[in-house]
Amino acid sequence: MPKRPLTVLLGLNVRTSRDVPLHRQLYLGIRGLILDGRLKPGARLPSTRNLANELMVSRTPVLNAFEQLIFEGYLEGKVGSGTRVSACIPGDVRHLSSSTELAHLPKSRRKPRVARRAPVYLFDKTLSAMPIRPLRPGLPDIGSLPLKLWSRLTAKHWREAGSEFTQHGDSLGFLPLRKAICEYVSRSRAVRCEPDQVLITSGAQQALYLCATTLLDVGETIWMEDPGYPRARAAFSSAKLKTVPVPVDAEGLEVSAGMKKQPAPQMIYVTPSFQCPLGLMMSLPRRFELLRIATEKNAWILEDDYFSEYRYGTNPVASLQSLDRNDRVIYIGNFSKSVVPFLRIGFLIVPPSIVNIIRMARSTVSRQPPGVDQAALAEFIGEGHLERHIRATLQIYRSRHEALVDAIRQYGNGMLEPSATGIGMYLVAWLPRGVDDRRAAKVAFASGVDTVPLSSFSVRPLRRGGLVLGYSAYDAKRIRTATRHLCDALFNMKNTTTN
Numbered sequence: 001m002p003k004r005p006l007t008v009l010l011g012l013n014v015r016t017s018r019d020v021p022l023h024r025q026l027y028l029g030i031r032g033l034i035l036d037g038r039l040k041p042g043a044r045l046p047s048t049r050n051l052a053n054e055l056m057v058s059r060t061p062v063l064n065a066f067e068q069l070i071f072e073g074y075l076e077g078k079v080g081s082g083t084r085v086s087a088c089i090p091g092d093v094r095h096l097s098s099s100t101e102l103a104h105l106p107k108s109r110r111k112p113r114v115a116r117r118a119p120v121y122l123f124d125k126t127l128s129a130m131p132i133r134p135l136r137p138g139l140p141d142i143g144s145l146p147l148k149l150w151s152r153l154t155a156k157h158w159r160e161a162g163s164e165f166t167q168h169g170d171s172l173g174f175l176p177l178r179k180a181i182c183e184y185v186s187r188s189r190a191v192r193c194e195p196d197q198v199l200i201t202s203g204a205q206q207a208l209y210l211c212a213t214t215l216l217d218v219g220e221t222i223w224m225e226d227p228g229y230p231r232a233r234a235a236f237s238s239a240k241l242k243t244v245p246v247p248v249d250a251e252g253l254e255v256s257a258g259m260k261k262q263p264a265p266q267m268i269y270v271t272p273s274f275q276c277p278l279g280l281m282m283s284l285p286r287r288f289e290l291l292r293i294a295t296e297k298n299a300w301i302l303e304d305d306y307f308s309e310y311r312y313g314t315n316p317v318a319s320l321q322s323l324d325r326n327d328r329v330i331y332i333g334n335f336s337k338s339v340v341p342f343l344r345i346g347f348l349i350v351p352p353s354i355v356n357i358i359r360m361a362r363s364t365v366s367r368q369p370p371g372v373d374q375a376a377l378a379e380f381i382g383e384g385h386l387e388r389h390i391r392a393t394l395q396i397y398r399s400r401h402e403a404l405v406d407a408i409r410q411y412g413n414g415m416l417e418p419s420a421t422g423i424g425m426y427l428v429a430w431l432p433r434g435v436d437d438r439r440a441a442k443v444a445f446a447s448g449v450d451t452v453p454l455s456s457f458s459v460r461p462l463r464r465g466g467l468v469l470g471y472s473a474y475d476a477k478r479i480r481t482a483t484r485h486l487c488d489a490l491f492n493m494k495n496t497t498t499n
């Protein structure tokens, strides 16, 4: 009986394809046969000429595939003088890669090993991974993004790449961007700094994490506003800091309450220009009190100035950093709000005494953000585009804020009451006392409206629940429709609870 060709016996097949070249198909096919155990160690392969004939292809792709398999150690011998499956392929690899055998393997019930300190992001479990719907908070208006300008700038910087593009660069970040940021924040926020105090980060999140891990030891104390920014809390807890939740009142973080709870903090995290999420501005007396305590206790203050640009109704307030005379304040800025979160560029401005330690810490995590984006952003700021973009979006956000407040007043029906902050990209709408805001957010979600319950920002139970509602990313019509649906859903929830 004539011997059946190996290709027929093993089902090795190739076909002309635009996506996967022939040599790659052959390489993957033979490698699969080896890993499946159908070609055993020591098995002799047909000559490349015979294999090419059997498969009705030219010899070149077969030669290329064999060379690659020999190079990677799957085959041994010399192309042209007999090739065998390598004797060193371990049995367990063959066993595990066989799809039929894999299906019959007992399922491991063991939990994957992760560190106990691995943080749990409640936020990520809920909205972040889902498609965006009104009134999800904190997102910039996509239609206003200067995308053409941005692509022109990035293309230009790739084209004009200089010698600095061939290096890893300073871990503080791209110098022209540090200079541009320095000028911008001293102009707009009265921040006092030199370019060598600026460290470019991958968003504010990395800045928080770097400070938490570099400046404090495990178990040391950080005061944090309560309610406060959950991602900051997550960064601090993954650095194994002891986070002390400190209440906020109309003037900002209650320093006296903090002193009662834990009088010796090593760090204090605040959002003074727009308290996250209540939207209140820290008063001047409270700013001075905070600076005094930080100096007395030798504590760092992390000033997260995440929303400073979007303030209307009143003039911008200077940063806390601008009042600091004792090098206690570390200023954190970002471009997630004023440009777009996807850019992933933020920055830290640190006192000169810790520039080097922060620079070294940064170089071990991620050396610096992508260079071309930094170069494009430097020009975007330097040429005044950032400030123009902020002025334009500010107008849009102002009218959307009004649209949301009007819609809540029109449809609220006793279920929602807008807070009177008048700034930012979102607002807190208060629910009637006794209404569980997590349940309200679930009901809202089912009615097609994204909201974030105020209690998800809070460690202690709240005296009154609320929903955080965004307006910056949606036009007035969508805001009105979503608010009507939301209010109807909340009203029905109340009726079904009381009936």
Ligand SMILES: Cc1ncc(COP(=O)(O)O)c(C=O)c1O
Pocket: 138, 202, 203, 204, 205, 206, 229, 271, 276, 304, 306, 334, 335, 336, 341, 345, 346
């Ligand atoms: C309080 C606060 N800080 C900073 C940021 C920005 O973070 P990132 O720059 O990592 O996007 C946000 C975004 O929602 C925020 O709410």
